[in-house]
Amino acid sequence: MHTTALRDVADRCRGRLSKIAEEYAQEVRRLPGYAVATVTDDELSRTAREVLDLLMRMLAGDDVRGTLSAVSERVGRHRAQQGLALDSLLRAVRMDFRFLWEVLRDEADADEVLALSEEVATVWEAVEVHTSHIQAAYIDELVSMNRQLELERASLLRRLLVGETSDPTQLAHLASALGLPVLGRYRVLVAAPRFADAFRRWAKEHVAGADLHVIDGTQFLIVERSGPRTPPEARLQSAPAGLSPTIDGLAGLGVGWQIARRLADEVTEPQNAATLLTHWPMLVEEGLGEAWPIARRELTSRLDALSAGKRSAIVDTVRAYLSSGSIGDTASRLFVHRNTLLKRLQRFTELTGLDPTVPSDAALITLILARP
Structure with missing residues (x-):
């Protein structure tokens, strides 16, 4: 007015x-x-x-x-x-x-x-x-x-996954953007192409505050191995995805991504992840390359944590058993009681998840123990 x-x-x-x-x-x-x-x-x-x-x-x-x-x-x-x-x-x-x-x-x-x-x-x-x-x-x-932050984060993440950067400054920037520590321990889950919808539902249900990433149309999660919201191993194994071994530090995510992405193509059921243990022959055939040291460390970390004496006793027993496949012959060769030998084999299985008495596991164990 x-x-x-x-x-x-x-x-x-x-x-x-x-x-x-x-x-x-x-x-x-x-x-x-x-x-x-x-x-x-x-x-x-x-x-x-x-x-x-x-x-x-x-x-x-x-x-x-x-x-x-x-x-x-x-x-x-x-x-x-x-x-x-x-x-x-x-x-x-x-x-x-x-x-x-x-x-x-x-x-x-x-x-x-x-x-x-x-x-x-x-x-x-x-x-x-x-x-x-x-x-x-x-x-x-x-x-x-x-939007710009998401684009920048996606660009940095892409460069990291394809191995184009390991610059500490960029790693720190990416860590800040993702809310993750640079030196954390991680698992990478890549959605199986045929179960993309199921993977989204699984992530929403089982990973609190899941930050679902998409690169080149491929969905994936980066899960902190020991974070407060990390799902237990059994739950990770139920994801319709390729599941990488544990990766030490953000700088190693590229290798974890490569393993998980290849494994994702092998998923046949929406309740079972494809892992190194379930599909290692395929990965070995294709050539593990950089992935092998990470995969080996994942399988032997608990074994390697033992004292030198205990580790040596278990490893020597497994090697001796693999060379003959006979409990009796191995016990005689090592001058130990049959029950002692069986307990060492069982302990090896508890620590690595691999059973020397199972042929497919025995082949992977042979690769793992090829070098001290």
Whole structure:
């Protein structure tokens, strides 16, 4: 409506805009979130002066709606870039009407108060122009920033998986983006192509806060081996996916990815993962390459943790048994009781998951024990 009273009061307020803006900035600074925000006092005061001046000019009848909208959008985007929480920003914006109305009312003469009271809707409309544009711009910028972050993260992850980078700085950046430690221990699960939907359901049900990645149309998960939300081994084995051995550090994820991706093609049932133990002959035939040291360490880690004497006794027994396949002959050769030999073979199975008496396991054990 813009009555003469509103125009006059708004014009007079512009005459002491610096003081008004400073008071507003001080109130905003006390709001939750602003005390620790990266918005400086100088910037807060400068922005307050600019926005309040445009609001006062709009109330005085000037056609500055377009300019105000542009400024509001700029501020909204900048606050998102500065990391100010949306809730904190909206608290400040919602304060605008109350603050502006109190300033106008305090400025009005006694004979202007009644006429001014009829302009509440006009003041509200002016503030709403600012509010709607600043909020929309903030959300739009936040979406854009998140999209860029996802693209950047996907690019870094892709380079890591294909072996294009092991730079410590980039690894640290990727670790931060993924929320994972650089030196953590990980398993990689790559969705079986024929069970992609089942893999998504499995991840949602069994991996708390699952961060499902997609590279070249292939879905996969990176699971921290000893994290608080890590599913137990039996649950990992039930994923419709290729499951890598344990990988030490983010730098080794590329090898884990290669193993899991190849294994994913071998999954035939949606309740059973393909692992090194279940499909090692196929991997050996194709050439394990870099994957073999990781695979071997996965199988022998518990065995290697034993004292040298205990490990040697078990390994020597297994080697001797594999050379003959006879419990009796091996016991005689090692000068040990038959029960002692059986206990050592059983202990080897407990530590590695491989049974020397099973032909397919025996072949893999032979590869593992080929070098000390």
